Structure formats: C-alpha cells, structure tokens
Amino acid sequence: MASRRRDYDDIPGTIVFDGRQSRRGYALNKFLMSLNQPANREAFKADEAGYLDRFRLDDEQREAVLERQWLRLLQVGGNVYYTYKLAACDGMTFQDLAGAQTGMTPEDFAAMMRDGGRSPQGGG
Amino acid sequence: MARIAGGVGCSHVPAVGAAIDKGRTAEPYWAPYFAKLDRARRWIAEVDPDVCVVVYNDHASAFSLEVIPTFALGLADEFPPADEGYGPRPVPVVRGHPELAWHLAESLILDEFDLTLVNEMPVDHGLTVPLSVMFGQPEAWPCAVIPLCVNVVQYPPPTGHRCYRLGQALRRALESYEGDERVVVFGTGGMSHQLQSERAGLINVDFDTEFLDHLVDDPEAVAAIPHLDYLREAGSEGIELVMWLVMRGALGPRVREVYRATHVPTSNTHNGLLILEDA
Numbered sequence: 001m002a003s004r005r006r007d008y009d010d011i012p013g014t015i016v017f018d019g020r021q022s023r024r025g026y027a028l029n030k031f032l033m034s035l036n037q038p039a040n041r042e043a044f045k046a047d048e049a050g051y052l053d054r055f056r057l058d059d060e061q062r063e064a065v066l067e068r069q070w071l072r073l074l075q076v077g078g079n080v081y082y083t084y085k086l087a088a089c090d091g092m093t094f095q096d097l098a099g100a101q102t103g104m105t106p107e108d109f110a111a112m113m114r115d116g117g118r119s120p121q122g123g124g
Numbered sequence: 125m126a127r128i129a130g131g132v133g134c135s136h137v138p139a140v141g142a143a144i145d146k147g148r149t150a151e152p153y154w155a156p157y158f159a160k161l162d163r164a165r166r167w168i169a170e171v172d173p174d175v176c177v178v179v180y181n182d183h184a185s186a187f188s189l190e191v192i193p194t195f196a197l198g199l200a201d202e203f204p205p206a207d208e209g210y211g212p213r214p215v216p217v218v219r220g221h222p223e224l225a226w227h228l229a230e231s232l233i234l235d236e237f238d239l240t241l242v243n244e245m246p247v248d249h250g251l252t253v254p255l256s257v258m259f260g261q262p263e264a265w266p267c268a269v270i271p272l273c274v275n276v277v278q279y280p281p282p283t284g285h286r287c288y289r290l291g292q293a294l295r296r297a298l299e300s301y302e303g304d305e306r307v308v309v310f311g312t313g314g315m316s317h318q319l320q321s322e323r324a325g326l327i328n329v330d331f332d333t334e335f336l337d338h339l340v341d342d343p344e345a346v347a348a349i350p351h352l353d354y355l356r357e358a359g360s361e362g363i364e365l366v367m368w369l370v371m372r373g374a375l376g377p378r379v380r381e382v383y384r385a386t387h388v389p390t391s392n393t394h395n396g397l398l399i400l401e402d403a
Contacts, residue, residue, distance in 0.1 A: 013322030080320040085209030098324040117327025
C-alpha cells in the first residue's frame with residue numbers, strides 16, 4: 001500500500017495509531033472491543049479459535065492473538081487500549097502488557113519504572 | 125450565570141483507581157502518592173462545586189472504532205461505570221446535569237464547536253479516576269458531572285490550540301447560563317507516558333515541568349505545542365495532555381496556582397495534579 005511518510009515515523013519504538021494502523025486493525029480491534037462484554041469473555045476463554053471465527057482477522061492477526069504476541073498485535077493494527085482487554089483476560093496488568101512489548105522481563109520493567117522510567121534521550 | 129470556581133488538571137491512571145478500589149493506598153508503593161492528595165481534596169471540599177465538567181478521553185469503552193467523535197458531550201441524567209474488559213469499577217453511578225449540559229451544547233455549537241451529543245454512555249477510568257483522586261470513596265459523588273469526551277486514542281486528536289479555544293468557549297457558555305452553579309472544570313490524562321511498543325515506559329519530567337509552568341503563565345505557548353512534540357517528548361500516550369488545555373482555556377488569562385503535585389511513577393505514568401483559580 002502506497003503511503004506517504006508522516007513526521008512521526010522516525011520516533012523509535014513507537015507505533016502511532018493513525019489511519020494506516022486503524023484500517024489495518026479494524027477487524028482485530030472489533031474482536032478486542034467485544035471482550036468488554038462478560039459473556040463474550042467467557043465464550044472466548046472457552047474456545048479461543050472458534051470465537052475468533054466470528055471476526056475477519058487475517059492470518060497474522062489470528063496468530064498474534066492466539067500466541068499472545070503482544071508487540072506484534074500492535075504491529076498488525078491493534079490499538080494498545082483495545083489490546084489490553086485481551087491482556088486483562090489473561091490476568092495481566094497494564095504494566096505487564098507495556099513491559100511485554102519491550103522484551104524486558106516484568107521485574108526489570110517494573111524496576112525501570114520505579115527508578116523513574118525510560119529516558120526520552122536515546123533508546124533508554 | 126454559572127461561576128467557574130477553579131480548574132483541576134489530573135492524570136487518570138487506572139492503577140490509581142485500582143489501588144483505591146482494593147484498599148491498597150497505604151502500601152509502600154502507593155502511600156507517597158496518596159499523601160499528596162490531601163491538599164487537593166481539602167480544596168475541592170471547600171469549593172464544594174455543584175457541577176464538575178470533566179474533560180477526559182474514552183478508552184474503547186463507550187466508543188469504539190465504529191464511531192469516533194472528536195468532542196462528545198454527555199447530556200444524560202446518569203452515566204454508569206463502564207466494563208472496560210475486566211468488570212466495572214466499584215464506584216458510584218455518575219449523576220449528570222442535563223439542563224446545564226443542554227445549555228452547553230446549544231451555546232458551544234452556536235459558538236462553532238461542532239460537538240457530538242450523547243444521551244447514553246458508560247464512563248470509564250478516564251473520568252472516574254479523577255473523581256476518586258479528588259473525592260475519595262463517597263457513597264455517592266458529591267456533585268453533578270458533565271462529561272466532555274475528547275478523542276485522543278485514534279490519531280490525530282484535536283490540536284492543543286483547538287482544545288484551548290474550546291475551553292474559552294466553555295467559559296462563555298457557562299457564563300451565559302441562567303443558574304448560579306459553582307463549576308469546577310477538570311482536564312485529565314497525561315502527563316508523559318508511553319504504553320506501547322519498544323519505547324513503552326517513557327517518562328519525561330523536564331517536558332512535563334515546562335508544560336505545567338507554561339500552562340499557568342503562558343497558555344498560548346502551550347496551545348502551540350505541535351502533536352509531534354507530544355509524541356516525541358511526552359510519549360505516544362502523553363498527547364492526552366491536550367485535554368488540560370480545555371481546562372486552562374475555561375479559566376481567565378491570569379491564574380493563581382493553588383496546588384501542584386507530581387509523582388514518578390504511578391504504574392507507567394508521570395502523574396500530575398494541578399489546581400488553578402482565576403487570579
């Protein structure tokens with residue numbers, strides 16, 4: 001898909017949820033939004049693959065959900081607030097989800113935050 | 125006319141709500157943060173507002189990608205706490221103020237702010253955490269609340285400049301109301317934080333300090349901050365700070381800083397709390 005560059009594309013380690021991501025992730029986020037309903041959460045937990053058949057996910061998105069590939073979920077169009085609904089299904093905190101996208105262990109990520117977080121200079 | 129008694133800037137970190145709801149505020153991690161709230165709670169108890177206009181963003185609760193209003197005003201009698209994917213917060217139902225809300229809708233739209241009008245919506249942590257921060261755990265919220273919801277989830281959010289102008293229009297709208305309600309305007313969200321991708325965990329205290337300083341004494345300069353600067357310096361979720369500009373616009377050109385507290389970290393966020401009154 002031809003797409004002009006945006007002025008924020010060079011920010012490292014950041015996926016801005018813009019129109020490109022929103023179009024890519026529409027079905028994925030629709031699935032994630034459905035988890036706001038308790039009955040849907042139960043149905044998903046009971047049969048994850050079967051529940052996903054209700055939504056038009058592509059193969060990459062489907063795999064990212066089933067394998068809980070947290071960073072990849074954003075790369076294939078998931079928005080982080082929507083993605084957290086899946087993480088909450090697994091009993092994760094938002095900090096767990098944030099940390100899981102960085103490749104750090106939950107303990108290391110929590111310690112980094114207690115120490116003042118990631119520096120905006122350099123890669124942190 | 126309704127009188128604006130002050131403005132509150134307040135982060136809306138979900139973990140703060142969870143700490144309150146689960147009785148964890150005295151734990152070592154949380155106690156230093158919650159100790160900073162006493163002064164703010166005393167202030168709002170003294171002001172005793174009739175209405176709080178809470179500028180906040182919905183996080184895939186009332187709104188999804190199906191419909192994305194840039195500005196949405198809540199007109200209902202009440203707004204239930206939202207199930208955001210893990211059950212609703214155990215907090216009181218938010219009581220609205222339909223008469224004033226409809227006045228705001230008429231005034232703001234005719235003042236060329238093309239709001240989406242909402243008669244039914246649940247409210248998520250974006251709105252209820254600031255209420256908990258300021259009011260604690262009452263059986264019922266002590267005042268009516270008018271939700272003013274701003275899209276900051278789907279890029280692009282409205283510009284800081286647009287938010288500042290909306291705040292100024294909100295002031296005109298409140299001042300043209302027939303009632304004599306005391307109103308506090310909340311701007312919520314921020315400060316610096318990034319919840320996504322490899323740069324998750326970003327905190328930028330210098331950016332936030334400068335933002336707060338200039339929000340007080342040079343709001344036009346803050347209103348001119350481009351989105352790129354928020355994204356780069358305050359993190360992809362730090363762009364929520366544009367909502368504080370609606371609050372600032374609702375106050376006069378010159379304000380008095382009543383109270384400021386910041387805390388690193390609450391969960392993943394540089395937490396900010398700011399109280400302003402017209403000078």
